[in-house]
Amino acid sequence: MLIIGAGWVGRQVAARLAMSGVTIGLIDRTPLVSQQACQWMRTCVTQSNSPLAPGSHAEPANSLEQPACNPSEVSIAAEALDRPWLQYVSALPAMQELTKQQLHQWQPHVALECVPEQLSLKKRVLRQLSELLPDKCIIASNSSYFVPSVLSQFVRLPERFAHLHFHVPVLRQSVADIVGCSQTRPEVLQQLRHLAERIEQYPLMLRHEHPGYVFNWLLQAVLKAALELVALDVVDSEDVDRSWKAVTGMQVGPFGMMDQIGLDVIDQVLSNARWAVPLTVSQEQLLAILRPLVEKGRLGVKSGAGFYDYQEPNP
Amino acid sequence: MLIIGAGWVGRQVAARLAMSGVTIGLIDRTPLVSQQACQWMRTCVTQSNSPLAPGSHAEPANSLEQPACNPSEVSIAAEALDRPWLQYVSALPAMQELTKQQLHQWQPHVALECVPEQLSLKKRVLRQLSELLPDKCIIASNSSYFVPSVLSQFVRLPERFAHLHFHVPVLRQSVADIVGCSQTRPEVLQQLRHLAERIEQYPLMLRHEHPGYVFNWLLQAVLKAALELVALDVVDSEDVDRSWKAVTGMQVGPFGMMDQIGLDVIDQVLSNARWAVPLTVSQEQLLAILRPLVEKGRLGVKSGAGFYDYQEPNP
Numbered sequence: 015m016l017i018i019g020a021g022w023v024g025r026q027v028a029a030r031l032a033m034s035g036v037t038i039g040l041i042d043r044t045p046l047v048s049q050q051a052c053q054w055m056r057t058c059v060t061q062s063n064s065p066l067a068p069g070s071h072a073e074p075a076n077s078l079e080q081p082a083c084n085p086s087e088v089s090i091a092a093e094a095l096d097r098p099w100l101q102y103v104s105a106l107p108a109m110q111e112l113t114k115q116q117l118h119q120w121q122p123h124v125a126l127e128c129v130p131e132q133l134s135l136k137k138r139v140l141r142q143l144s145e146l147l148p149d150k151c152i153i154a155s156n157s158s159y160f161v162p163s164v165l166s167q168f169v170r171l172p173e174r175f176a177h178l179h180f181h182v183p184v185l186r187q188s189v190a191d192i193v194g195c196s197q198t199r200p201e202v203l204q205q206l207r208h209l210a211e212r213i214e215q216y217p218l219m220l221r222h223e224h225p226g227y228v229f230n231w232l233l234q235a236v237l238k239a240a241l242e243l244v245a246l247d248v249v250d251s252e253d254v255d256r257s258w259k260a261v262t263g264m265q266v267g268p269f270g271m272m273d274q275i276g277l278d279v280i281d282q283v284l285s286n287a288r289w290a291v292p293l294t295v296s297q298e299q300l301l302a303i304l305r306p307l308v309e310k311g312r313l314g315v316k317s318g319a320g321f322y323d324y325q326e327p328n329p
Numbered sequence: 330m331l332i333i334g335a336g337w338v339g340r341q342v343a344a345r346l347a348m349s350g351v352t353i354g355l356i357d358r359t360p361l362v363s364q365q366a367c368q369w370m371r372t373c374v375t376q377s378n379s380p381l382a383p384g385s386h387a388e389p390a391n392s393l394e395q396p397a398c399n400p401s402e403v404s405i406a407a408e409a410l411d412r413p414w415l416q417y418v419s420a421l422p423a424m425q426e427l428t429k430q431q432l433h434q435w436q437p438h439v440a441l442e443c444v445p446e447q448l449s450l451k452k453r454v455l456r457q458l459s460e461l462l463p464d465k466c467i468i469a470s471n472s473s474y475f476v477p478s479v480l481s482q483f484v485r486l487p488e489r490f491a492h493l494h495f496h497v498p499v500l501r502q503s504v505a506d507i508v509g510c511s512q513t514r515p516e517v518l519q520q521l522r523h524l525a526e527r528i529e530q531y532p533l534m535l536r537h538e539h540p541g542y543v544f545n546w547l548l549q550a551v552l553k554a555a556l557e558l559v560a561l562d563v564v565d566s567e568d569v570d571r572s573w574k575a576v577t578g579m580q581v582g583p584f585g586m587m588d589q590i591g592l593d594v595i596d597q598v599l600s601n602a603r604w605a606v607p608l609t610v611s612q613e614q615l616l617a618i619l620r621p622l623v624e625k626g627r628l629g630v631k632s633g634a635g636f637y638d639y640q641e642p643n644p
Contacts, residue, residue: 181576189575218572224563228572231563232554232583239550241615248539251618251636257533257543260504261496264577268547272619273635278628281619284612297599300556303566304587304596313593320588321566 015209016041016117016125016147018109018139023156024128025051026184029059032102034213039106039120048105055100059185109142117146124152124209126178131159131279137168144170152202154178158230159283161223166195173199178206179227180215191227193220233271237280240268330524331356331432331440331462333424333454338471339443340366341499344374347417349528354421354435363420370415374500424457432461439467439524441493446474446594452483459485467517469493473545474598476538481510488514493521494542495530506542508535548586552595555583 017028020042028038028051040048106112125147127139136157143153153175155165166172176194190210194203203219210217218228226234240254249257255267272280307313307320314320332343335357343353343366355363421427440462442454451472458468468490470480481487491509505525509518518534525532533543541549555569564572570582587595622628622635629635 187575189572191572216571216575218564218568220563222563224558224561228558228564228569229576231558232551232569232573235550235554236547238615239547241618243539243543243546244618245614246539248535248537249533249543253533254543254547256531257504257506258547260502260531261544262577262579264579269636273629273637273639276629276631277619277623277635281616281623284616284619299560300553301596301599303556303559304592304599308592308596314588314591316591320592321584322588324588 015039016106016120016122017128018042018125018143019128019130019156020048020051020105021128021130023180023182023184024126025054026182027126027128027156027180028103029055029099030184030213030215031209032099035099035102036209036212038103039122040103041106041109041112043108043110045105045108052100052103052105055103056097059097109139109146112146114146118148122147122151124154124178124205126154126156128156131157131282133160133164136160136165140165140168144168149174152176152205154206156180158226161225162193162195162198163223166197172197174202176202176206177223178210181229184215187214188216189218189229190215191218191220191229193223193227195223234283237268237272240272330354331421331435331437332443333357333440333458334443334445334471335363335366335420336443336445338495338497338499340369341497342441342443342471342495343418344370344414345499345528345530346524347414350414350417351524351527353418354437355418356421356424356427358423358425360420360423367415367418367420370418371412374412424454424461427461429461433463437462437466439469439493439520441469441471443471446472446597448475448479451475451480455480455483459483464489467491467520469521471495473541476540477508477510477513478538481512487512489517491517491521492538492542493525496544499530503530504533504544505530506533506535506544508538508542510538549598552583552587555587 015031015036016039017024017031018041020028020040024040024042028040032038032055040051042048042051125143127136127143129135129139136155140153140155147153149171151174153169153171155162155175155177156179157165157177158179162175162177165177166175169175172195176192176198179191181188181190192203192206192210207217207219220227224231236258240251240258243249243254244251251269255269258267259265266274311317312319312321315324318324330346330351331354332339332346333356335343335355339355339357343355347353347370355366357363357366440458442451442458444450444454451470455468455470462468464486466489468484468486470477470490470492471494472480472492473494477490477492480492481490484490487510491507491513494506496503496505507518507521507525522532522534535542539546551573555566555573558564558569559566566584570584573582574580581589626632627634627636630639633639
């Protein structure tokens, strides 16, 4: 498998896949970055945040963007001994230096682009991949920002293109969003599903593309609501976060999450007005999800059943 | 202090206040309910969810609506010995049976209504309280649904009326929302602040009223976004919850939260179209919160500073 983009996300995906025995070729426009990523795997990826230690949710606060550790903390020599999976990872030359023949010899089944969320960059990388890779190779995007139908126009074979989207930190059990464009063949989605299952990421198969998939759609709603509270001068950002943390038990609030994501990213998303996607979901459509349950007396935990069944309703 | 409404929320507020030595008179339209509430305090309120054991967030999943235990689980006699604070709680007769004189003898500083979220009921209770209570007594509402200016019209002295809103389970360290109507005197808000501080609930002082205060405003955004995903047939409710839980580390997702709140309540809120509050916050206003930070290079954790300062930026 090829991973294009060896930054913070790409290197995590590479490590997680290699731990499950998937051969990984890391490509970055700056080959030094690929080498740094391998170095990071040698020195930073500890057993505690391995996918093989499931459910390690000790610090959900730090789950959004922060690195797991400081490279200087761990001795390289000692750690390398514990990482036999590192043999599966190779830092390849930059794409423009790779020939078609070299890549075909590598026999990749999947090429996953993890480059920054700039449309011009994605366009260039996807076109290059389409030229260099054998037809049978699936081209996938880890984009959390663009929907598949926007990116599929840049590949030669959209029927073998889909999105496989990971949440950081990837080195924790989580979900992976999987969705194609209208042309994507079902077997392509199934292959990506198997890949996600292999690394113990629950494959969340979307029925059709949707901005932000599932989690990011929920998250943007919280972040927008948080910004509204400050814009309306109801409370300060500190109090928004305080309230969220106190009631949910999470270690980070919406403004802390924005900090972790990067305010430039939030700025970009807001500027592009992607949060203002005109959805045609009326109150009636939302009610239609609840009403049949309410009419059956399925009122939630208090009645013993709602969206789910509960063994012990409230006394 | 008087607490009107001895249901699931009222009894928790009463227990938490009594634990800090506040004398509580519990009033319910069905006096049996007040007695049941006292019985619940004797049998159910364990040390583990006492406000004096801070930060017990072991199960944020159950934080929204579920009772802490089953009354039949605990022996009454044994437990009563450990609860000297129970002496501070009295079950009073129903309000219609109380005379003005009886209530004045009680010398309440604050009367907090915790009755169900029906406007006609709130109206009746607030009017009765206005008639019966001495002028100096603060009348407060725990409503999470109506804003203060809606309820203040039902009290005789709106300058001594405000909202003091608790989050369930109240027996855990959390935040209490405090906000008045335009007539509310500052010293009234200060007294409610001291009351919240006395029971170790962080007083969240809103600058002006806002639907859902802070947390419920954020929550409604998530719940609405979750319903949208199902209405748009992107994924099923189970997958929405799976995604939320996997990425946040919380033990409950949006649909599980709706179950805990009660689908009838969500139905009512949606039907009243309270989620469609026409806010006049533009993209530009939201950007105005972020842009000055971005321009200063405060990009979040990765640059060492954003809304907050971070000691160790990402390597």
